[in-house]
Amino acid sequence: MTATLEPTAGTDAPTETFDSLNPATGDVVGTHPIASKADVDAAVARARDTADWWGNLSFDERAEYLLTWRSVLTRRIAQLAELSHRETGKPHGDAQLEIVLAIDHIAWAAKHAKKVLGPHKVKSGLLMANQAATVEYRSLGVVGVIGPWNYPVFTPMGSIAYALAAGNTVVFKPSEYTPGVGQWLADSLTEVVHGRAVLQVVTGLGETGNALCTSGVDKLAFTGSGRTGKKVMAECAENLTPVIIEAGGKDSLIVDEDANLTKAAEAALWGGMSNAGQTCIGTERVYVHERVFDSFMTEILSQAKGLRAGADSGAKIGPITMPSQIDVIRTHIDDAIDKGAHVALGGKDAVGDRFVQPTILTHVPEDSVGMTEETFGPTLAINPVASMDEAVELTNATSYGLAGAVFSKKRGMEIAKRIRSGMTSVNSVIAFAGVPTLPFGGVGESGFGRIHGPDGLKEFTYAKAITRQKYRPPMLLTSFARDPKTDARVASLITLLHGGKKTIK
Numbered sequence: 001m002t003a004t005l006e007p008t009a010g011t012d013a014p015t016e017t018f019d020s021l022n023p024a025t026g027d028v029v030g031t032h033p034i035a036s037k038a039d040v041d042a043a044v045a046r047a048r049d050t051a052d053w054w055g056n057l058s059f060d061e062r063a064e065y066l067l068t069w070r071s072v073l074t075r076r077i078a079q080l081a082e083l084s085h086r087e088t089g090k091p092h093g094d095a096q097l098e099i100v101l102a103i104d105h106i107a108w109a110a111k112h113a114k115k116v117l118g119p120h121k122v123k124s125g126l127l128m129a130n131q132a133a134t135v136e137y138r139s140l141g142v143v144g145v146i147g148p149w150n151y152p153v154f155t156p157m158g159s160i161a162y163a164l165a166a167g168n169t170v171v172f173k174p175s176e177y178t179p180g181v182g183q184w185l186a187d188s189l190t191e192v193v194h195g196r197a198v199l200q201v202v203t204g205l206g207e208t209g210n211a212l213c214t215s216g217v218d219k220l221a222f223t224g225s226g227r228t229g230k231k232v233m234a235e236c237a238e239n240l241t242p243v244i245i246e247a248g249g250k251d252s253l254i255v256d257e258d259a260n261l262t263k264a265a266e267a268a269l270w271g272g273m274s275n276a277g278q279t280c281i282g283t284e285r286v287y288v289h290e291r292v293f294d295s296f297m298t299e300i301l302s303q304a305k306g307l308r309a310g311a312d313s314g315a316k317i318g319p320i321t322m323p324s325q326i327d328v329i330r331t332h333i334d335d336a337i338d339k340g341a342h343v344a345l346g347g348k349d350a351v352g353d354r355f356v357q358p359t360i361l362t363h364v365p366e367d368s369v370g371m372t373e374e375t376f377g378p379t380l381a382i383n384p385v386a387s388m389d390e391a392v393e394l395t396n397a398t399s400y401g402l403a404g405a406v407f408s409k410k411r412g413m414e415i416a417k418r419i420r421s422g423m424t425s426v427n428s429v430i431a432f433a434g435v436p437t438l439p440f441g442g443v444g445e446s447g448f449g450r451i452h453g454p455d456g457l458k459e460f461t462y463a464k465a466i467t468r469q470k471y472r473p474p475m476l477l478t479s480f481a482r483d484p485k486t487d488a489r490v491a492s493l494i495t496l497l498h499g500g501k502k503t504i505k
Helices: 037-056 059-075 077-088 092-117 154-165 179-192 206-213 226-237 261-277 290-303 325-338 388-396 412-418 453-459 484-498
Strands: 003-007 014-021 028-033 120-122 131-139 142-146 169-173 199-201 219-223 243-246 252-255 285-289 342-345 359-362 379-385 404-407 461-469
Touching (some): 028 077, 037 169, 059 154, 059 179, 092 154, 142 154, 154 169, 154 219, 169 206, 179 199, 252 261, 252 388, 261 290, 285 290, 453 461
Parallel strands (some): 219 243, 285 379
Antiparallel strands (some): 342 359
């Protein structure tokens, strides 16, 4: 990616710019400014001014704006999908699918923010029975979002839509590989809110992201690599800015002996190969019960016939969007094969300059980098296991903990609950991402915090607790006028309430 200097309109000072490229062809899709720290700080200042208006709207008023935006995106879905296709290289159908999911999340957040975040009564307890207690969730102010390139609409929208519905304004730094998509989203909402700075975009490279981290936003949501996530946390720590980190995974799909092998193979193939394998919640490892391993391999290889990467209309898989990832994928494939993995499809020759053809390896050593580190390419490592206990043990033997899937007719839920991850699908793959009511996020090296659902709305708020005295308390505890008799009565009451041994029913 090459940065250039262009004259700024009306001034003699040059503005540094960069190009977004079509990864399938190398053609320039668009040219965008590299926002400086001063530019980022100015955007945050505008957002803070606008937050006074946006945050003071009622939930219903904000919902009306957001639902109008949803309708605008829906009517222009083909336009946005085409732009996403050009900047990421993914097929039009895949680009449309992530936009559809994002639209559904906008609608859910807009319609449910009032119920989740609005004031509601809570019980005061016997000691404070004279108090009426309420809690509500207030907007933070300005939220910063740093988004990824692999799903440039769906993934950042999980933070943007929920932060907006909660009453925050947003400053969004899209990936340098998909700046056009980010700007398109911001422009479309700006139309709806009549030019107000509710959602702004600052385009640029790593320095622009660093500037957003230190800009004084009230919270920052980041999606990307664990390595970059740690840098984001360090930069945000300067101002004690809280963060949400979604940092990828090394997810597995488990196939029990009673599973529907046709459906399990279909899910594994989609989970591993769709979007050229560039999916944080995608499938990279597959553990199959040894009793059905051969049958599973026959099925998945049959389904993989004709599946290929390319830029033509017949290709189901697009290019590798980030050029540097090509070397990572090549290293993982080579290391696995050199350590004894069997090549069932693809292999070392599958890695090209822009495209990686589907690759399936079996009997992959667990210590190979393709089993321990995120590959982010159209590859699957499929290993037989003697039992579901072994499958769970191997699945959990990773520092990541984002998502996963289980295929089993009888024990699906039982196995899913044993997996150390934030999300698991039973007899499907990635289904949780499309359910707006479910929280999305991981544990361990996969990050922390949640987007989507009620948890996602609350992530972009702070809890405001209020008590109101309804009548004079029989025992005034918060006063220097409290006497020994009152202390004795309090001790007797607390002993009566909590001193006895109770049986939990």
